[in-house]
Amino acid sequence: MDAKEITLDKLDAKRFIEDEAREIGKAVGSGLAVNALSGGVDSSTVTLLGHMALGGRLKTYFIDNGIMRDGEPQKVAAIFGKLGVKVEVVDARKQFFDALKGITGPEEKREAITQTFYRDVFGRLVRESGAKHLLQGTILTDVDETVAGIKRQHNVFMQLGIDPEKAFGYRILEPLVRLRKPAVREVAKALGLPKEVYARPPFPGPALAARVIGEVTPERVEVVRKATAIVEEELAGSKAFQYMAILHGDRVTGMRGGRREFGLQVEVRCWDSSDARVASPTRLPFEKLEGLAGRITGEVPGVVSVTYNITKKPPSTIEAV
């Protein structure tokens, strides 16, 4: 795989789409391909590229792992339904929560999610489908960060020197691996994806599990899901690169109805960045910050404290887990 970057200014989106669709067609031949759609801009772009190249020979799964945002599976299936792409929603919530039980370390969480996804859920689907090719939305920033040891991405086995053919029994195609996020958005737009997809802020692979510090349980995911919905609603109009709510493991003292309550703390992060390599906290007006805190403590049961990240990346990372 040629990892030479195609920068935004050098990108000819139309030509890129033609080239990559042709490459996909050539690689898959008369066989079948599968891919997993998360609803993010990367996997959405790959889904449409694959659909263009292979039509009905591409089988697209949306794995509901229980750690998605509010209404996500339905929303994504509806968007692609309108584009004529059939998406099969797979309910794997129990499998993921079982795998996450008792795990608190971020590496172990990512590993549990990766293993459950590839080996248990998606791996089985791929093996049963008879497809030998897997389309994947890896982008250049994922590769950089994995190589640098900053992040353990779950979708860059090849770059890590792991042979996916031996490890999981299929071959991975990564048509976006020479692009960074702004170029992917351009391609997504050119493919006819709606704005809510191509302009969508990035969302991590481990989904809301990356937004829970400590153990990931259905109850704790529900807390951060509610907080996430509020943050996304409140900051949808901002020009920020990415924004998120994080549920802390720590308990802090608060008060309700004049009485002491040992409650939950949620951290809000909102980033200015062009490609996630370096980032700064967005200078949101304090009215907005206090509004966010007011809504989260008012609407999400158990939360008594909300903080806002003020650290740049580096030394912070975009996500906390």
Place this chain on the structure above:
Amino acid sequence: MDAKEITLDKLDAKRFIEDEAREIGKAVGSGLAVNALSGGVDSSTVTLLGHMALGGRLKTYFIDNGIMRDGEPQKVAAIFGKLGVKVEVVDARKQFFDALKGITGPEEKREAITQTFYRDVFGRLVRESGAKHLLQGTILTDVDETVAGIKRQHNVFMQLGIDPEKAFGYRILEPLVRLRKPAVREVAKALGLPKEVYARPPFPGPALAARVIGEVTPERVEVVRKATAIVEEELAGSKAFQYMAILHGDRVTGMRGGRREFGLQVEVRCWDSSDARVASPTRLPFEKLEGLAGRITGEVPGVVSVTYNITKKPPSTIEAV
């Protein structure tokens, strides 16, 4: 004890000082009194009031519990030395850290500090001094919050219906119990205390132990001590009511030298308030917030993330522990 409030506008500081000094003199008679000075405005005011009433018959101890701010014992002793008040510094660091070992709950921490302070350290000093009277800097807000169950103050046994004579063998005098913070500052000023004392932001009884979420060890106190020194230096010029650094128990992902680091998170809180009953996060300029985060992550080993509190009290409390 008459708990009727003397509001700032009704306060005649000079007369209050004369009245209270006379009351102290009457209560103590020809005996001895002791008090513990923490360096905060409340205990400093009581120390000077007591000194005025009793002269050499008041014995003032400064208990170094190991959870003080940087250079605090020396600083406080020097201030009172200049005012002609002798303060005996007692090194009780080991006793406090032993008592705090393995404890993570905020109530249990406060209890361990209270018990170590009253029963083990100060209680022993009082018993050995032969004094029957203890001067204490309880203010009206402490009483309110304790009665409301918001806070478990360590200095309001009487209000909780605990007889200190039976519990600890001495009698407590609380000359400031009808005042709130602004009135105490006025009295402190009228007593001739320097501005660094009377204008000093409040600091909690359990000191830096209240600024550490989770276990309080000498190492973790050292982290929050360094962060506290930075926050106090950076925000000294602000008009804020109170500001603080809090070390979280959670670990978050960060990066240093291009590599992933699972590090510490510090939360900064800075409050606008008149008396701590209700409070709002100070709307600090983002340049200042980013400067704080830059200094804390740059100068305090292990810290990769800094957040800023954006929640009002209520539902937050001033302190996190």
